[in-house]
Amino acid sequence: MTDLQLSEEDIDAYLGVLESGWLTMGPRTRAFEETFAERFGVRHAVAVSSCTAALHLALRAVGIDEGDEVLVPAMTFVAGPAAVRHCGARPVMVEPIGPGDLNLDPDDAARLVGPRTRAILATHWLGYACDLEALEELCSEHGLILIEDCAQSITARDSAGRFTGTVGAAGCFSFFSKKQLAVGEGGMILTDDDAIADTAASLRSHAMTSMTWDRHRGHAETYDIVDIGFNFRIDEPRAALGLTRLRRLDADIAHRRSLVRCYRERLRDVSGVSIPWGDEDVERGSHFGFAILLDDEPTRARLVRELDADGIQTTHYPSLTALTDYRDHPSRPRTEELAGRHLLLPLASNYSERDVDLVATEVKRIMATSAAPAG
Amino acid sequence: MGAIETSPERFIPVFDLEVTREDLDAVAETLRSGWLTMGPRTIAFETEFARSLDCSYAVAVSSCTAALHLAYLAAGVGPGDEVIVPSYTMAATAAAALYAGATPVFADIVGVEQPVIDVAHVEALIGPRTRAVVAMHFGGYAAAVDELADLCAARGISLLEDAAHSPMATLGGRHLGTFGLAGAFSFFSNKVLAAGEGGLLATDDARVAAFARSRRSHAMTRGSWDRHEGASEDYDVPGLGFNYRIDEPRAALLLSRLRRLENDVARRRVLTSRYRRLLQDIPGLIVPFTDEMVATSSCYVMPVMLAELSRQSALRIALREQHQIQTSLFYPAVHEFTAYRARYPGVSLPKTELAARSEVTLPLYSHMTEDDQDRVVAALAEEL
Numbered sequence: 001m002t003d004l005q006l007s008e009e010d011i012d013a014y015l016g017v018l019e020s021g022w023l024t025m026g027p028r029t030r031a032f033e034e035t036f037a038e039r040f041g042v043r044h045a046v047a048v049s050s051c052t053a054a055l056h057l058a059l060r061a062v063g064i065d066e067g068d069e070v071l072v073p074a075m076t077f078v079a080g081p082a083a084v085r086h087c088g089a090r091p092v093m094v095e096p097i098g099p100g101d102l103n104l105d106p107d108d109a110a111r112l113v114g115p116r117t118r119a120i121l122a123t124h125w126l127g128y129a130c131d132l133e134a135l136e137e138l139c140s141e142h143g144l145i146l147i148e149d150c151a152q153s154i155t156a157r158d159s160a161g162r163f164t165g166t167v168g169a170a171g172c173f174s175f176f177s178k179k180q181l182a183v184g185e186g187g188m189i190l191t192d193d194d195a196i197a198d199t200a201a202s203l204r205s206h207a208m209t210s211m212t213w214d215r216h217r218g219h220a221e222t223y224d225i226v227d228i229g230f231n232f233r234i235d236e237p238r239a240a241l242g243l244t245r246l247r248r249l250d251a252d253i254a255h256r257r258s259l260v261r262c263y264r265e266r267l268r269d270v271s272g273v274s275i276p277w278g279d280e281d282v283e284r285g286s287h288f289g290f291a292i293l294l295d296d297e298p299t300r301a302r303l304v305r306e307l308d309a310d311g312i313q314t315t316h317y318p319s320l321t322a323l324t325d326y327r328d329h330p331s332r333p334r335t336e337e338l339a340g341r342h343l344l345l346p347l348a349s350n351y352s353e354r355d356v357d358l359v360a361t362e363v364k365r366i367m368a369t370s371a372a373p374a375g
Numbered sequence: 376m377g378a379i380e381t382s383p384e385r386f387i388p389v390f391d392l393e394v395t396r397e398d399l400d401a402v403a404e405t406l407r408s409g410w411l412t413m414g415p416r417t418i419a420f421e422t423e424f425a426r427s428l429d430c431s432y433a434v435a436v437s438s439c440t441a442a443l444h445l446a447y448l449a450a451g452v453g454p455g456d457e458v459i460v461p462s463y464t465m466a467a468t469a470a471a472a473l474y475a476g477a478t479p480v481f482a483d484i485v486g487v488e489q490p491v492i493d494v495a496h497v498e499a500l501i502g503p504r505t506r507a508v509v510a511m512h513f514g515g516y517a518a519a520v521d522e523l524a525d526l527c528a529a530r531g532i533s534l535l536e537d538a539a540h541s542p543m544a545t546l547g548g549r550h551l552g553t554f555g556l557a558g559a560f561s562f563f564s565n566k567v568l569a570a571g572e573g574g575l576l577a578t579d580d581a582r583v584a585a586f587a588r589s590r591r592s593h594a595m596t597r598g599s600w601d602r603h604e605g606a607s608e609d610y611d612v613p614g615l616g617f618n619y620r621i622d623e624p625r626a627a628l629l630l631s632r633l634r635r636l637e638n639d640v641a642r643r644r645v646l647t648s649r650y651r652r653l654l655q656d657i658p659g660l661i662v663p664f665t666d667e668m669v670a671t672s673s674c675y676v677m678p679v680m681l682a683e684l685s686r687q688s689a690l691r692i693a694l695r696e697q698h699q700i701q702t703s704l705f706y707p708a709v710h711e712f713t714a715y716r717a718r719y720p721g722v723s724l725p726k727t728e729l730a731a732r733s734e735v736t737l738p739l740y741s742h743m744t745e746d747d748q749d750r751v752v753a754a755l756a757e758e759l
Contacts, residue, residue, distance in 0.1 A: 004409045004410070004411060006406045006407065014402065014406060014624065015399050015402060015403055018394045018398065018402060018628070019394060021392040021393065021394060022392075023564035023570070023571035023572075024563070024564045024565070024571070049437050049438075049572065049618070050437075050618035051618075052593075052617065052618035078593050078612050078616075079593060079618065082615060082616065085615055086615075086617070176412070177411035177412045177622065178412070178599070184623065184624055184625070185437065185618070185621070185622045206440075206466055206467065206470065207714060221688055221691055222704050222707055223707070224707075224712055225466050225709075225712035225714050225715070226714055227714050228470050228473050229470065230440060231438040231572070233438075233572055234572070235564070235572045236571065237571055238571070313602070313603075318610070323611055324611050324614075325594065325614050326612070
């Protein structure tokens with residue numbers, strides 16, 4: 001659905017690292033982390049193999065363990081709840097606010113807090129910030145830890161103007177190939193907390209007390225292993241790519257935002273189509289995806305089919321409660337209803353307003369035929 | 376120029392990676408394609424790698440640790456189970472058992488001349504909770520996986536292979552990594568076949584392959600590439616998965632390098648045989664394995680064992696500081712690490728501990744020159 005456009009500068013950066021012959025995390029990873037942390041005004045950034053790995057390590061670093069419960073949105077990608085389970089804890093599904101804001105509902109979260117609840121994993125879905133002020137309040141009231149899932153929300157700001165990923169104990173980012181800042185596979189943990197950063201950095205590479213790079217420079221004769229860690233390392237070529245692409249990130253997101261404005265403008269008055277979030281949210285968002293809501297699931301199915309026949313690929317997320325592996329979780333009716341009738345229209349940095357026009361025109365045409373009375 | 380004056384001898388690294396024009400072109404072409412998520416290049420690499428092993432399925436993943444984790448899960452390893460692993464290995468072999476909720480039970484090695492898992496000790500350790508045995512082919516030299524395969528079959532447990540060191544290595548004409556239910560390979564940057572970070576699970580079992588494919592990408596019933604190719608948007612998640620994916624640039628790099636792997640390993644064998652010849656007269660040095668084993672090994676590293684244990688650290692420092700020669704230590708014993716001592720106190724493996732205290736890993740890479748090898752040997756002779 002989204003294709004990635006890499007510049008010659010990106011390609012040179014990646015190939016330059018290969019030519020150097022040093023691929024294991026080293027100076028480029030360090031530079032990527034430092035630049036990333038500085039970009040968001042946060043003390044530490046720890047680069048890892050994926051956002052799933054980032055979530056797993058962030059949750060581990062704040063002490064999430066067996067028997068704990070973590071509140072997660074029911075309307076999200078499966079990586080968040082999977083990371084909770086990787087820690088041995090149980091995800092508890094929170095409903096979205098509603099058709100105007102698909103992010104998790106702080107009021108529903110408050111109802112679900114129980115004696116075992118330890119943390120909230122707030123996903124800033126599609127690049128729109130959650131109500132972080134309400135979540136902070138909820139966390140301080142109940143002594144919960146806030147972890148932000150920023151897989152889709154790099155550079156997005158909340159209503160108070162704060163970057164997503166800088167408010168909670170840690171923010172977790174994705175550099176998967178479909179993301180705004182894409183390197184193939186990769187992720188990052190952002191945190192102001194020295195202990196979280198140290199734990200994450202240690203556990204990403206088997207909790208070894210010295211790294212290959214240090215040993216390469218003759219800094220260590222041997223090493224100890226002080227915890228049960230993982231191989232969640234990124235490598236130098238991907239770090240170099242992330243670093244060059246970071247320079248264009250603001251321009252890419254500004255372009256995505258202009259496409260979203262264009263979609264909203266074209267689809268504003270289309271009968272049977274509603275658009276979540278408001279104009280102010282659009283200005284603060286970072287636009288991983290563009291969602292519309294249809295009246296019901298059959299209408300969505302028909303729109304998907306007819307757009308597909310035009311060569312326009314769309315996507316949508318299942319409610320977590322609809323997945324086989326989560327069927328022992330109680331139903332979340334608001335999520336299931338919205339999951340059934342939302343649709344993500346194509347959106348990527350290399351799309352033009354003409355592409356958006358074309359898609360919007362097709363949506364309008366298809367919806368007009370569906371709206372016509374039968375016979 | 377100052378650097379040359381103060382350092383008359385060039386630094387010899389313990390490993391070195393040579394990336395060719397073909398490798399760079401393959402990666403550049405992939406990056407230009409704009410498709411980085413696992414797709415046609417990953418499939419092509421998996422197909423070629425499986426063919427090179429003479430096995431049915433290869434599933435590329437993010438690391439060998441990930442491959443081990445998936446292999447253990449595929450073998451049904453879970454909470455309450457025991458997995459018999461060597462301690463003379465990289466810690467991932469044991470850590471992956473803990474990820475699966477199982478307990479690693481450490482087996483000793485045969486000895487410093489043969490630092491691979493001891494079949495007799497494995498047999499003694501098999502108990503009612505043993506679910507799997509893991510053999511690691513240290514340095515690319517075969518553990519007795521033929522005997523272990525028979526033993527495991529007789530006891531109704533799974534044999535798994537940590538083949539991180541051993542692509543292209545064989546035992547009795549059969550590729551290492553294909554004797555057990557699954558073999559886990561590493562493409563970490565210092566490995567025989569290197570791509571930065573990467574790994575692969577090889578298996579002849581269709582169910583194991585399907586399981587690994589599913590779980591490496593969150594157990595989603597459809598991946599991005601399927602959807603790109605027009606498959607339905609609707610997917611299910613029938614189990615707990617991970618993000619253990621590799622990506623297309625690394626798959627393209629691996630595919631390009633795989634074409635040279637046979638030559639690279641042949642060159643490593645020549646260098647290893649030459650090392651063995653040159654080192655045989657140095658007193659106080661035990662060179663593990665035999666001359667005959669070199670021909671079927673991947674010759675990933677060049678281990679030597681010091682007769683005098685107390686010299687291990689001093690020798691490594693002297694080689695680095697007096698001779699500009701980097702060495703490594705493959706490996707400290709896993710059961711002696713703080714994290715494992717705390718969980719499993721009282722484990723005693725005398726042969727593993729001896730090897731861990733006497734091993735020094737000498738520089739070896741496929742494009743190493745004979746001159747550099749001579750320098751390493753001369754430095755060793757001088758220091759010993």
